[in-house]
Amino acid sequence: MDVTGTLDEALERLHRSGPERLGRLTNHAPMAVEALAARGRADAVHGWLDRYARMLEEFPSGVERVTAVNWHEALGDPRRAADWIGFFEREVAERPWREVLGEWWPRLLPGIYGGSTHPVIRVGHAVRTLLSGAVTEPRLAELAHGLGYWAARHRPVAALTPLPGADSAAAALGLVPRIAVQDGGFPARLDHVRALPVWAATAMEPAEAHRRLVELVRAATHRYATHGHGEETMLVHAATAPNAVLRTLPALPHALWPSSLRAAWTASAAVTAMYAPAEAVRCVPLDDLTPDEVVERALSHGDEHVIKLTDTALDVGDGPALAAAVRAMELTAPIG
Template identity: 80%
Template sequence: MDATGTLDEALERLHHSGPERLGRLTNHAPMAVEALTARGQAHAVHRWLDLYAGKLEDFPSRVEPVTADNWASALGDPRRAADWIDHFERQLAERPWRDVLGQWWPRLLPGLYGGSTHPVIRVGHAVRTLLSGEATEPRLAELAHGLGYWAARHRPLAAPASLPGADSAAAALDAVPPIAVRDGGFPARLDRVEALPTWAAEVTDPDEARRRLTELVRAATHRYATHGHGEETMLVHAATAPNAVLRTLPALPPALWPAGLRAAWTASAAVTAMYAPDAPVRYSPPGTLTPEEVFERALAHGDEHVIKLTDTALDVGDAPALAAALRSIELSTPLG
């Protein structure tokens, strides 16, 4: 995946920075550079980082070590981000990374909604790297940073009331009712999500969970092409958050897959409710552009959410997904 070691160099460079800036905005650089490397653009990683560097802040201060005795009280405390990252670095130094992930996944999954779903997305990128190649120290450290950020921003969601469901993920997303008041940031909007359509709640078979999750990622990616103008940045997460869960499944015991599907559906549907536009628009097909050419356009644009959505669109791999990626390029402000 990264014969030159560029990804490891970039991750070492980034691990001097914290997971957020300004107390609430996510550091997207680790996710973006992993996507660039995975898509054959490692040569552009450091140049892209130079453009993004102004959005990085120093690693946060430590408060108190997280231990086996006090971890529950530290869960969801953003002041403890450095403590949590330290904790996972110790865990990953002592045990196989899949064992650590398998232990903490069910603990963290109920709080997937914190940090605007960015922590699970960061974990998904880290896991893809570890599954694709050698478990080097920088790559293990990146998993520790992702899990630590997730633990610090752990934010459960009260179960929304169930609305009539649909047979397909696309139809279920179409049935999501917008929240009544669509202003404020992610946490405020999330509190207003009171009811969502039921979809895949009955799934218990791991293989069916993976199939349904794949379907959800495809539907949410396609939907961005027609609905992304509702909020060009935040609606990206309706696709990238469930895709992060999908990417993580192969590293987890299959018994944990159905719960991942349910959390991913709730996240994707909630984001859809929070940022839905008043009406969809038509989209232009990608024409003769290849997936590689679409990703090159995303790189030239530079916005971190554009890069990540395009990365997910290439996972989906069909023309509507590529159209969604091109739509994100059209809607978003370029980096730089």
Template identity: 80%
Template structure:
């Protein structure tokens, strides 16, 4: 993890901006700069931010403070993003960050799907930073921004039919039935998901939940290489959302690991169904490359989703995962 202070500087700079722009598009910069710092590219952080700055908006206005008494009414109200961030900054100033995370994780987990799963991904990046280094003010503030964004965009899914599944995560993702309509954004498509394959439903042991979640991240990452053309941006989240949950597990009580697996599976399978291509394509990467070379290519490309998928691919660490990262570079428009 970065020890130069660059990440903290970047986070302080970014906390003057809101979690979204145009009222619907996520600010990916905090997640991307954390990934850059985590992979030894802190020196590129501010240069990358100069390219991304045009995608930032000012911090939103406040409506009314969120309190212990009124928070249920404020949950899922995107107008209250600033109020929620303020609330978590106060919480984190008064309590250890792991305690705050453990108290709010089960409250927020059912609404993992809000904001196209970006809030939980942002929390996953923030948690990795806190677990691997000092709990500095900017890093704690980043956790507050991630949790506040999640609370403001909280959205649940319910009444999904349990469809025939499979033993492996890869086969279960293959069994996710594509939705009928291919138009509309994430929220519209999520509303068309009626049922998902059963997978890992019988898991009760926390250690097994962690193992299954690791398997899911690997399968979803591998799958991008052959299915990412269905929607090169949104299908990234089938891998990065469950990986955010996986990264957060070590900071959570083990009693929360099994429900975390279930929520992560639903999110990954739903995204898979929502953006499935008509057919997979074979993909062979252009020659042997090291993980470091793949990440350097992702940085040179610059797209925030490419950087984040490559970050997850390096967590998986095998050749099919690196192939998925290279495929995302081919499919995505570079940041200019």
């Protein structure tokens, strides 16, 4: 199967659509089709996209051109999504994409929570594609769409009160306090996250930041198997958001790795605080399922979050991670 051609065709189809639908629901298709292609199912990309296409909306209209002079005014303004995407399309056309990413990553990182963390996840999928295959126009455009969406939905949080932490990512996630307000959407709940355990706040070498980020992705993925019932969709992002950051690290200067870890930790911990259930359930690791079989189950199920969590679970690559992917299939309604 021509993975490059198939994925590029799918991305070209998707770039005629906006990054959101129905006000603020995210268009997950670019992330899901990239995951399917990366997992050896490029043959299923267009069929899956045909099913998902009914949920897409037209590309939004622009308001005013974003420039190197006025970008501060447009940051975090969702009405400017088209303006931001156009800005980054020009940037990646005129400069090496790694240079653009390296300049804008530290500017965007404080707003990792915007769009329920979907923009950084979309960027992570785009970067993986650029690092692993041909650098084509549709793939550069996908990076521009992801960065533009992130800039438009950029959402920082106020300084968080540090709480006592733990030595491991899994233990630190276990110490995250649930917020008292257990209703409302992501932005409303985020306003109630005011304190998180310390785990990745200290200065460290880039290699240690990378090691800890790998550990965080594993811990958050494993935790979904026992805690995903708190909110089957939103808790996916506690794993996929830090994994997006992990996938982006190889394209970034090493000096940015520690701050990237800290942002990934606070995003994962914040999602945990907002949606974790009061009690865990027992997880039974799946020793009789192969990764390919789990991918096939995810594709048959069809839900975009299931596909993305499965993709992250395969990065982790152990039994508890595959069990988390299967748990997502059990909790989530399949695409009709």
